[in-house]
Amino acid sequence: MQLRHLREAERHVAEGERHIADQEERIAVMDRAGHETQLALELLATYQTALASHIAHRDLIIYEISRRS
Template identity: 80%
Template structure:
C-alpha cells in the first residue's frame, strides 16, 4: 500500500515540475511579446507552493516506509 502511495506521490511531483516548467515557458513567451505577466507569475507561485506540498508528502511517505522496514 505504501509503495502505491509513493508511486502516486512521485507522479504528483513530476506533474508539478512539468506545470512549473510549462508556466515558466509561458511567462517567457509573454515577456518577449511585451504582454502582462502578473497573473501568470501568480499562478507560477501557486504551482511552486503545490509542488512543495507534494514533495513534503512524498518525504512523509518515504519516512513511513523506512520506519516500517
C-alpha cells in the same frame, strides 16, 4: 499499499515539475511579446506552493516506509 501511495506522490511531484516548467516558458514568451505577466506569475507561485506540498507528502511517505522496514 504504501508503495502505491509513493508511486502516486512521485507522479504528483513529476506533474508539478512539468506544470512549473510549462508555466515558466509561457511567462518567458509573454514577457518577450510585451504582455502583462502578473497573473501568470501568480499562477506560477501557486504551482510552486503545490509542488512543495507534494514533495513534503512524498518525503513523509518515504520516511514512513523506511521507519517500518
